[in-house]
Amino acid sequence: MKKIISTLVVAVVFLAGCTATTDNSYLEPLHTAKLQSILIVPVNNGTIDVQAPTSVLATLPFSLAEKGYYTFPVHTVKTILESEGYYEAAEVHAAPAENLAALFGADSVLYVTIHEWEAKYVILSTTTQVDFEYRLVDKHGEQLWHARKQLAYSPQQQNSTGNPFADLIAMAITAAIERAAPNYLPLTRTANAEVFYGLGTALPPGPYSPAYQEYYRQLELQKAN
Amino acid sequence: MKTKIITITAAILLLSGCATNKNLYEWGNYEETLFVYFHEPEVKDQMLTNYLTFIEKAQAGSAKKVAPGLFAEAGTFMLEKNDVESALRFYQLEHKTWPESRSMMEIMISNLEARKAQAAAQ
Numbered sequence: 001m002k003k004i005i006s007t008l009v010v011a012v013v014f015l016a017g018c019t020a021t022t023d024n025s026y027l028e029p030l031h032t033a034k035l036q037s038i039l040i041v042p043v044n045n046g047t048i049d050v051q052a053p054t055s056v057l058a059t060l061p062f063s064l065a066e067k068g069y070y071t072f073p074v075h076t077v078k079t080i081l082e083s084e085g086y087y088e089a090a091e092v093h094a095a096p097a098e099n100l101a102a103l104f105g106a107d108s109v110l111y112v113t114i115h116e117w118e119a120k121y122v123i124l125s126t127t128t129q130v131d132f133e134y135r136l137v138d139k140h141g142e143q144l145w146h147a148r149k150q151l152a153y154s155p156q157q158q159n160s161t162g163n164p165f166a167d168l169i170a171m172a173i174t175a176a177i178e179r180a181a182p183n184y185l186p187l188t189r190t191a192n193a194e195v196f197y198g199l200g201t202a203l204p205p206g207p208y209s210p211a212y213q214e215y216y217r218q219l220e221l222q223k224a225n
Numbered sequence: 226m227k228t229k230i231i232t233i234t235a236a237i238l239l240l241s242g243c244a245t246n247k248n249l250y251e252w253g254n255y256e257e258t259l260f261v262y263f264h265e266p267e268v269k270d271q272m273l274t275n276y277l278t279f280i281e282k283a284q285a286g287s288a289k290k291v292a293p294g295l296f297a298e299a300g301t302f303m304l305e306k307n308d309v310e311s312a313l314r315f316y317q318l319e320h321k322t323w324p325e326s327r328s329m330m331e332i333m334i335s336n337l338e339a340r341k342a343q344a345a346a347q
Binding site: 036037051054055057058059061062065066068069070071072073074075076079080104105106107184185189208209210 | 248249250252255256257259260262263264292293294295297298300301302319323325326327328329333
């Protein structure tokens with residue numbers, strides 16, 4: 001019975017997810033901006049884990065490009081920033097967004113900060129507790145969107161968020177890409193997928209998404225009513 | 226077991242129902258390549274070779290487009306190996322494929338061409 005209910009919940013959430021009928025007021029700046037491209041700058045690390053920021057950085061393009069946005073090549077961007085004297089992510093985050101956007105010809109800049117990355121070792125498994133902050137600003141430096149994600153990740157277990165829709169998306173994405181170095185990439189993929197696709201924080205489809213035209217058509221219809 | 230079936234069914238429904246959940250692009254081993262590149266130097270060369278093979282193959286003909294930025298990354302990897310010709314070729318591919326990349330790629334391409342001209346003059 002419980003399982004039937006959970007299936008129904010999944011189906012309902014799923015249907016709602018495709019037409020965007022939930023409270024979407026946070027989306028208004030994004031709807032106005034209609035971004036084409038996102039410059040993902042190096043991830044700021046507030047922890048002592050040296051592999052964490054590059055793991056987050058490596059997995060950000062997938063979720064965002066699959067949403068339909070042009071994502072700038074993160075390694076190339078990092079290399080160019082280093083040649084411009086920005087060796088530390090913190091320096092990049094402190095630089096004016098409009099300068100960064102102009103340097104690369106980007107519509108928007110995505111800043112991600114890792115506030116927590118802590119592996120807790122227990123007898124049978126490892127749980128990694130993470131806390132990420134995501135901030136998207138336009139090319140003038142105005143904030144368009146903001147999200148914070150806390151997650152406890154255990155590689156062996158099913159990692160539920162209590163949001164079946166986000167869970168399934170995360171599963172589908174994880175399954176779609178090949179096996180990687182344990183823990184780091186699956187963890188960051190899960191967090192990114194939950195943020196960019198989850199209820200309350202999901203980004204609207206970008207111009208390369210097959211859903212783009214229909215999404216904005218529906219939005220116009222809703223406004224007209 | 227039952228849960229698994231339900232989950233799989235739901236996942237199939239989800240994937241077939243909503244076009245946005247299918248991958249738009251070919252990604253190859255992009256994320257793994259970056260991770261290895263940053264953290265596991267002993268297998269870096271192998272990983273880069275695999276990545277370039279994927280890029281060449283995907284470019285030659287595949288149903289889906291190569292994901293945004295991936296040609297440019299190949300260019301940067303080649304540049305780090307001091308292969309300016311290949312780097313130029315990949316930057317030009319990125320430039321051609323993605324209009325959003327043009328202002329950035331034009332800078333990279335003109336820098337490399339200047340570097341080439343300088344090397345030829347010497």
